[in-house]
Amino acid sequence: MTMRAATLPVQRPHDARLLVVDRHGHIEHRPRHAFVELLRPGDCVIANDAATLPASLHGIHRRSDAVIEIRLAGRQSLDPQDVKRFKAVVFGAGDFHTPTEARAAPPRLAPGDRVSFGKLEATIVRMLDHPRFVELQFHADAARIWEMLAQQGKPVQYAHLHEALALWDVWTPIAAQPVAFEPPSAGFVLDWRSIDALQARSIPFATLTHAAGLSSTGDAVLDQRLPLDEPYRIPAATAALIAATRARQGRVVAIGTTVVRALEHAASGNGVVHAGDGVATQRIGPQTQLRAVDVIVSGTHEPDTSHYALLRAFTDTLTLQGVTDELEAHRYRTHEFGDSVWIERRACVVQGARTSPLDPRERERCPTLGIGLADSHRKDSAMPAVPSSRPHRAGPTLRKVPTVSDELTPVAPSPDKETSHDTRNHPADHPDPAADRRPAKLAV
Amino acid sequence: MIHTPHNLQGIRVALTGGTSGLGLALMDELVTRGARVAFVARDQRRVAAVAAARPKVAGIVGDVSNKDDIYPLAMQISGLLGGVDVLVNNASALGPVPLALLADTECEDFETALATNLLGPFRLTRALLGSLSAAARERGGAVVLNVSSDAAIEPYPGWGAYGASKSGLRHLSRIWDKELASQRVRVLSLDPGDMDTPLHALAASGDDPTTLKRPADAAREFADAIEAALHALRDQAHLEGVRA
Numbered sequence: 001m002t003m004r005a006a007t008l009p010v011q012r013p014h015d016a017r018l019l020v021v022d023r024h025g026h027i028e029h030r031p032r033h034a035f036v037e038l039l040r041p042g043d044c045v046i047a048n049d050a051a052t053l054p055a056s057l058h059g060i061h062r063r064s065d066a067v068i069e070i071r072l073a074g075r076q077s078l079d080p081q082d083v084k085r086f087k088a089v090v091f092g093a094g095d096f097h098t099p100t101e102a103r104a105a106p107p108r109l110a111p112g113d114r115v116s117f118g119k120l121e122a123t124i125v126r127m128l129d130h131p132r133f134v135e136l137q138f139h140a141d142a143a144r145i146w147e148m149l150a151q152q153g154k155p156v157q158y159a160h161l162h163e164a165l166a167l168w169d170v171w172t173p174i175a176a177q178p179v180a181f182e183p184p185s186a187g188f189v190l191d192w193r194s195i196d197a198l199q200a201r202s203i204p205f206a207t208l209t210h211a212a213g214l215s216s217t218g219d220a221v222l223d224q225r226l227p228l229d230e231p232y233r234i235p236a237a238t239a240a241l242i243a244a245t246r247a248r249q250g251r252v253v254a255i256g257t258t259v260v261r262a263l264e265h266a267a268s269g270n271g272v273v274h275a276g277d278g279v280a281t282q283r284i285g286p287q288t289q290l291r292a293v294d295v296i297v298s299g300t301h302e303p304d305t306s307h308y309a310l311l312r313a314f315t316d317t318l319t320l321q322g323v324t325d326e327l328e329a330h331r332y333r334t335h336e337f338g339d340s341v342w343i344e345r346r347a348c349v350v351q352g353a354r355t356s357p358l359d360p361r362e363r364e365r366c367p368t369l370g371i372g373l374a375d376s377h378r379k380d381s382a383m384p385a386v387p388s389s390r391p392h393r394a395g396p397t398l399r400k401v402p403t404v405s406d407e408l409t410p411v412a413p414s415p416d417k418e419t420s421h422d423t424r425n426h427p428a429d430h431p432d433p434a435a436d437r438r439p440a441k442l443a444v
Numbered sequence: 445m446i447h448t449p450h451n452l453q454g455i456r457v458a459l460t461g462g463t464s465g466l467g468l469a470l471m472d473e474l475v476t477r478g479a480r481v482a483f484v485a486r487d488q489r490r491v492a493a494v495a496a497a498r499p500k501v502a503g504i505v506g507d508v509s510n511k512d513d514i515y516p517l518a519m520q521i522s523g524l525l526g527g528v529d530v531l532v533n534n535a536s537a538l539g540p541v542p543l544a545l546l547a548d549t550e551c552e553d554f555e556t557a558l559a560t561n562l563l564g565p566f567r568l569t570r571a572l573l574g575s576l577s578a579a580a581r582e583r584g585g586a587v588v589l590n591v592s593s594d595a596a597i598e599p600y601p602g603w604g605a606y607g608a609s610k611s612g613l614r615h616l617s618r619i620w621d622k623e624l625a626s627q628r629v630r631v632l633s634l635d636p637g638d639m640d641t642p643l644h645a646l647a648a649s650g651d652d653p654t655t656l657k658r659p660a661d662a663a664r665e666f667a668d669a670i671e672a673a674l675h676a677l678r679d680q681a682h683l684e685g686v687r688a
Contacts, residue, residue: 049574049578051518051519051522051574051575054516054519078526079526080523080524080525080526083523142524143502143503143524146519146520146523146524147504147505147520149519149523150516150517150519151516166512166515167515167516167519168514168515168571171515171571171574172574173573173574174573174574174577174578175574176522176527176574176575176577177523177526177527177575177578178519178522178523192573192623192627195627196626199626206581207578207581209578235581235582236582237582
């Protein structure tokens with residue numbers, strides 16, 4: 001069974017659902033509008049406010065006179081004037097109605113080739129180690145390039161949507177600077193009512209801007225190179241909020257994989273999220289030790305995508321397999337206009353004084369356990385490492401409705417902070433270990 | 445009021461209807477105060493001419509009454525400016541020209557007035573709200589100024605299409621101002637008074653221009669209002685440590 005594609009460009013369908021995976025691997029089903037209720041005092045929510053470029057352009061490859069489609073895929077920075085050079089994926093004639101992997105190849109491309117988009121011309125500056133992947137330079141000033149994009153560009157889209165998308169379909173409600181090549185679609189979960197609701201619950205909301213890239217090129221070799229390097233900007237207010245959230249031991253909830261990529265890149269130096277401009281170059285996967293983000297809210301993704309690989313930084317393979325099974329069994333909709341998942345960073349439990357976790361799932365999330373770390377945690381070995389409600393079996397547990405006792409019984413002390421090999425290492429994480437002995441409120 | 449010369453330094457302004465009348469005067473006033481302006485107007489030649497004479501200004505061709513133009517306009521505005529602190533919805537349509545009694549007003553003329561004066565500002569504000577609220581989060585506040593008219597309040601016979609559309613815009617502004625207060629985005633509705641502009645000449649060609657307000661004077665008042673609203677939000681944000 002494969003996942004069901006969402007085929008209508010409705011950003012916030014009333015029946016949208018949210019599959020919740022808590023830090024112990026428990027799975028729950030919720031209506032998506034309930035996501036605000038999953039937040040706790042002290043948490044913060046960070047979203048990507050990038051607006052989406054109409055990055056698909058049809059033009060003429062002058063040397064062959066062939067019609068080609070260019071999908072802009074990357075640029076050096078977010079500077080509004082820096083729009084002359086783009087990385088781009090090139091297709092032959094055709095459009096999104098043909099599945100990307102079945103698209104005709106473009107004519108043979110070479111550096112120096114000219115491409116015309118109406119009155120505007122561009123040159124292929126160089127090939128990027130693939131016959132369909134080029135660096136393109138437009139011959140116009142920034143204002144003319146923006147105008148050309150506005151007049152001729154279409155949002156990049158795929159064959160599961162039958163109707164052509166307009167910009168308003170792909171801009172999230174918070175879309176600001178147009179720098180993304182595909183929508184940061186996890187942000188479709190947000191509307192202004194939910195942002196007000198966050199505020200009413202004193203949950204701070206902040207944004208960064210990250211140039212979300214293409215999710216697929218239709219070419220297996222090229223797809224291996226995704227995600228490409230993506231420029232981002234983190235405002236000072238956002239960096240300050242994350243520091244404050246850390247200091248009060250709240251959770252940083254990222255709306256979308258692009259937020260994770262930006263924040264983790266910005267924190268890669270010393271674990272502190274620094275404000276300013278950067279280019280995210282890293283790949284995030286099962287070996288990544290998350291240092292900035294505690295929870296990801298994301299669309300549902302199929303296992304062979306880079307988005308999915310990123311989720312493996314949050315939880316283990318078996319839990320994610322359980323997630324996929326649940327998504328399929330409950331007919332969640334996938335792709336950018338589909339349903340969503342909320343995945344909490346797995347508690348990495350060291351059971352007793354062992355140097356390696358009992359549960360193979362834990363081993364995956366604790367890749368660098370060493371003697372020194374185990375020693376440092378030995379004093380905590382008397383702590384109950386696993387909440388009693390967590391069954392010892394390989395697959396994830398499914399609880400559709402939390403019971404009263406689940407909600408009220410303090411499963412203290414919370415295992416992950418006291419006895420875990422926590423992957424973050426900046427001091428704000430652990431100002432006072434005792435301060436985190438709050439009840440583990442499962443799944444919320 | 446006394447101005448320091450650059451008290452809108454670095455402020456990014458989007459303005460509709462910037463090739464004549466109040467819009468053009470306001471753009472020049474804002475640029476004088478240090479703002480960077482992207483303006484929108486329908487006529488390509490006039491846009492090019494106005495932009496060519498003003499180095500700190502970007503001209504964008506589009507029609508705010510056309511739904512399909514709105515997002516491409518918003519993309520060019522925020523793309524070129526890199527963000528938006530202030531949006532001025534100034535472009536206006538009279539409806540029937542010459543003015544007509546409501547009972548003589550063609551539906552199409554009424555629709556044009558609504559599309560330009562009410563739907564256009566609604567759509568463009570909505571499309572730019574991401575940019576405006578981002579500016580508010582990062583810099584402490586953002587401002588939308590909707591250009592109103594005394595015809596929005598007084599029921600002048602012959603001004604039905606214009607008056608009804610401007611009345612709608614005024615009320616929209618007041619509601620939106622309340623709804624967006626939590627985002628630190630202020631929505632102002634201001635009446636510039638009767639000015640010597642092409643729009644006024646269309647409506648009341650018999651008026652003696654020397655008795656009318658000069659657009660430059662109204663522009664100064666509007667720039668003052670924008671500045672005051674923006675600085676009130678941002679000073680307050682600074683005090684509250686929003687920018688940490």
